[in-house]
Amino acid sequence: MLSNPLTQEATTAARIRVTDISHRYGDRLALNQLSFDVRPAEIFGLLGPNGGGKTTLFRLLSTLLPLQSGNATIADRDLSTQAREIRSVIGVTFQSPSLDGKLTVWENLKHQAHLYGIAGELLRERITSVLQHLGLTDRKADLAESLSGGLKRRVEIAKGLLHAPQVLLLDEPSTGLDPGARHDLWKYLKQLQREQGVTILITTHLMEEAEHCDRLGILHQGELISLGTPDELRASVGGDCLTIHAEHPETLQNQITERFGVTPQQVNHSLRLEHPRGHEFLKDLIDAFPEQVTSVSLGKPTLEDVFIHKTGHQFWQAEEVE
Numbered sequence: 001m002l003s004n005p006l007t008q009e010a011t012t013a014a015r016i017r018v019t020d021i022s023h024r025y026g027d028r029l030a031l032n033q034l035s036f037d038v039r040p041a042e043i044f045g046l047l048g049p050n051g052g053g054k055t056t057l058f059r060l061l062s063t064l065l066p067l068q069s070g071n072a073t074i075a076d077r078d079l080s081t082q083a084r085e086i087r088s089v090i091g092v093t094f095q096s097p098s099l100d101g102k103l104t105v106w107e108n109l110k111h112q113a114h115l116y117g118i119a120g121e122l123l124r125e126r127i128t129s130v131l132q133h134l135g136l137t138d139r140k141a142d143l144a145e146s147l148s149g150g151l152k153r154r155v156e157i158a159k160g161l162l163h164a165p166q167v168l169l170l171d172e173p174s175t176g177l178d179p180g181a182r183h184d185l186w187k188y189l190k191q192l193q194r195e196q197g198v199t200i201l202i203t204t205h206l207m208e209e210a211e212h213c214d215r216l217g218i219l220h221q222g223e224l225i226s227l228g229t230p231d232e233l234r235a236s237v238g239g240d241c242l243t244i245h246a247e248h249p250e251t252l253q254n255q256i257t258e259r260f261g262v263t264p265q266q267v268n269h270s271l272r273l274e275h276p277r278g279h280e281f282l283k284d285l286i287d288a289f290p291e292q293v294t295s296v297s298l299g300k301p302t303l304e305d306v307f308i309h310k311t312g313h314q315f316w317q318a319e320e321v322e
């Protein structure tokens with residue numbers, strides 16, 4: 001169905017290249033000098049709390065918003081001068097539903113194919129192929145409105161794949177899906193990547209979704225604050241993470257600094273500390289302040305810890321203050 005991944009590999013090392021992109025809405029700087037590459041057949045996630053700038057970047061890359069500053073290429077086409085060509089090599093799935101509930105799955109796909117000038121035997125071939133790849137063949141005659149949320153999302157993705165794009169852009173693909181449907185969706189995305197060499201860029205504010213990506217860029221207040229594989233990002237946090245609860249966190253923060261020469265971060269109403277040997281430090285901490293410490297948790301760093309490490313905010317707290 002889709003073009004051969006080997007021929008795609010030959011063209012360039014970056015399937016998407018973003019260089020120094022900034023974007024303003026009036027006085028508000030929504031994106032600040034973003035630069036990153038997405039490699040061929042990679043699943044790349046843009047992770048960030050609401051308001052971080054994901055949707056703005058997504059709209060720029062999907063050619064819905066004109067570039068104000070910086071540049072980008074997708075499959076070697078220039079975003080500012082070749083938007084039409086880019087539209088022919090990308091498939092886009094937006095957050096908002098786009099299916100016509102009164103039409104069948106097949107009819108929804110047929111109308112989408114017509115938009116790309118696909119008709120006749122090719123149309124039948126393409127629809128049959130995407131239905132098969134997305135496990136939808138036995139639902140082709142069902143009305144879209146009768147499908148579960150997970151199946152609808154799959155049909156949305158099928159629409160984006162009809163013209164055999166090299167690059168798939170997915171805005172918050174798991175939002176509103178139950179865990180089973182999320183699991184299925186990821187199975188299909190990985191299959192697309194593996195078998196068809198499709199490059200996939202997703203935006204997400206879900207940590208568990210980010211874990212599925214080959215690499216991640218973490219966006220906070222319009223800036224790319226971290227870039228790497230989930231393992232690399234976690235390794236960037238020094239050692240174990242301790243979260244310490246106390247009745248008077250500020251007082252305890254000062255006492256810990258005086259006693260141990262390290263200053264925990266205050267995050268919400270708790271204290272947070274990274275330590276290379278967390279279990280040993282935990283014991284020393286309890287021995288030193290048995291009355292003040294009400295509870296402590298110790299764990300290996302998570303992506304949430306990466307976010308706190310870089311910003312001093314909890315992920316969800318960052319969403320609320322935006």
Ligand SMILES: Nc1ncnc2c1ncn2[C@@H]1O[C@H](COP(=O)(O)OP(=O)(O)OP(=O)(O)O)[C@@H](O)[C@H]1O
Nearest residue numbers: 025028029030048049050051052053054055056057
């Ligand atoms: N049309 C607009 N006019 C003014 N400000 C905007 C507009 N769209 C977005 N913004 C602002 O730009 C910043 C980035 O928004 P954006 O929607 O790109 O973030 P996001 O990470 O996608 O968040 P969400 O998941 O909530 O959509 C936010 O501060 C937002 O309020």
